[in-house]
Amino acid sequence: MASLTIRKLDEALKQQLRLRAAANGRSVEDEVRTILRASATVEPTQGIASRSLDADPARDRETRPKRVLLIIGGGIAAYKSLDLIRRLRERGYDTRVVMTKAAQQFVTPLSVGAVAGEHAHLDLFDPATEFDVGHIRLARDCDLIVVAPATADLMAKLAQGHADDLATAVLLATDRPILLAPAMNPLMWANAATRRNVAQLRADGIALIGPNAGEMAEAREAGIGRMAEPLEIVAAVTTRLTPRAQPLTGTHVIVTSGPTHEPIDPVRYIANRSSGKQGHAIAAAAAQAGAKVTLISGPVTIPDPPHMTIIRVESAREMRDAVERALPADVAIFAAAVADWRVASAGVQKIKKGIAGAPQLALVENPDILATVAQRINGRPQLVIGFAAETENVVANAQAKLARKHCDWIVANDVSAESGVMGGDSNTVHVVTNDAVDSWPPASKDEVARRLIARIADALAAQEE
């Protein structure tokens, strides 16, 4: 195709093209390409104006490769964005890139352009692209916007609705889903201002992946703030861009997650090592499958999953009360590591170190939330699923627990110190039912969650048949 400079067309023709492109939801360049493609297939005697051109942007969107707009913010993790571009393109995503001014201090537009296969977009006031309001085109002409790394600064601007550079103008002008991959120093991430901005962005329906815990690029720094790895981001992109059936639409799913804290006195408590990662991943997978989700979480430090109601509790009794209030539900999944015991009478004041020696803590049993819900006469969820965290005889103990509690399934996992399950990102589980034990291979907690939700959807469908 001969090269064409749209800028050089006369004003009236440009205006016509702009209107036509806007009506078809395309960029001016894409509109010209469409016209040329169509004209190449018409009989020479037919004029373009008399043809009904492909004017169905929705159908166009379904058939063409998915488009990702990557915005690179100014953080050290920007170097990983080059790999991210490569991985996205490997998987067939058309990938355009916007770089903030600060990002250009960390990686060059030349490297980005070379990896992306087209130049990076840098400037809101670029005369070469803004003749047809290029930032609006960038904002709309994609299926998903990924911001990686999402700096504290970019998130603050996005939360406040700023639009003073190309990245923020595009983010404000888009109606496409946005996925942020934050990366920053752990203290920046923990800062109250960042916490407020993250909460606002989540409330605005913006999704986050990471940040992960680990070593920072800066020497001697570690904590929560590492950007999610490129392959994790690509997986999140694929999840969002692959049209999937939502088999749990119309169902209410309750998920409990995390540990409980049982007070000893106002400053001390009994807890366990549960991170909440598996329970939160299950809640996220249920929401992605279309369920209305109520996540009842003990104290955790991981991010809230989007698109669900989250109820925060501390103790087992608070968790039980929250579950009772959240019922009725179609499915209840009890993934929380609820403390079996609490202190019989927690001190109202801080217990003092005294001459009488160490205090004797009498323990009493906590309510059994799983058994209570599984044995409800009225309003029992169709599926009640418990978790068994075991350090030995994993399957046998889970079978005994299934019989004792009268729930439908037990998801059993080995939480011995060597397994690394408590607090880790992967899990090896056995799904124990009255008829069978299904042992799944080791997988990420996200993958275990997706598989469990798929199995739940199958079971509900089978009950309906």
Ligand SMILES: Cc1cc2nc3c(=O)[nH]c(=O)nc-3n(C[C@H](O)[C@H](O)[C@H](O)COP(=O)(O)O)c2cc1C
């Ligand atoms: C060496 C260096 C590393 C930085 N790393 C980060 C980072 O990882 N995350 C972050 O939020 N800000 C980081 N900053 C600060 C941002 O670059 C700064 O806030 C900038 O204004 C962000 O601009 P942008 O959000 O428009 O890209 C870093 C700054 C410097 C000098």
